[in-house]
Amino acid sequence: GENVEQHPSTLSVQEGDSAVIKCTYSDSASNYFPWYKQELGKRPQLIIDIRSNVGEKKDQRIAVTLNKTAKHFSLHITETQPEDSAVYFCAASKGSNYKLTFGKGTLLTVNP
C-alpha cells in the first residue's frame, strides 16, 4: 500500500520567515495530495490540495509544489505568523475510491 513520509517532525521559525514541509510518497498511482492544519485542541482542516495534473498551486501565503517524477510534494508558507503555529499533515490518495494515507505530521512553531 501507499506510504507517506513527512519531514521535519518539528519546525521552529521566526515570525515573517518562510517554512517548508516536505513529503514523499511511494505509490506512483497516487494523484491527490492534500495538506491539513490542526491547531491545538481542534480538528484537522484542509488548507490546500493539489492534483497530479499540476505542478504548483498557491493560495495567498501558502503554496504546494508537486514533483511526480521524484514522488514528493512540499508545503510552503511565506511570511509566517504566530497563528500559523499548528501541526500540519500531508496525505496522498489514488482518488475518490481510495482512502487517504497521512504523513506523521509536522509541529510548526512560529515565534513572535
Added chain:
Amino acid sequence: EADIYQTPRYLVIGTGKKITLECSQTMGHDKMYWYQQDPGMELHLIHYSYGVNSTEKGDLSSESTVSRIRTEHFPLTLESARPSHTSQYLCASSLPGQGNEQFFGPGTRLTVL
C-alpha cells in the same frame, strides 16, 4: 448547517464498560472514517465505510467495531474499554467524485480509568 458531529466530546469511564461513540454528518457524504489520534500525533485510520452496509478495517488494528446502517450515521463501539483505549477519536467524511477531501468532526476525547 451541513457539518459532521461527534458525541460525546469528552468521556471518562471505568475499565470493562461498553461504550459507543457517535458520529453523524449532514453533508450527504458516502464515505466515512474513524481515526485514532493521541494529541498532536499521527492520525491512525481504524475503520472506514464507503456506503451503507459497507465497513472495512483500517491500517491500525483496533478492538472497536463500527456499523453503517444509515448514510449519515457511523457509530464506533468498544465492547469492553481498557486504559490502552485512552485517546482521541476523530470521525471524518469525504465528498463523492474526484479527489478525496475529508472533513473532520470535532473528536471525542476518551479516558478509560
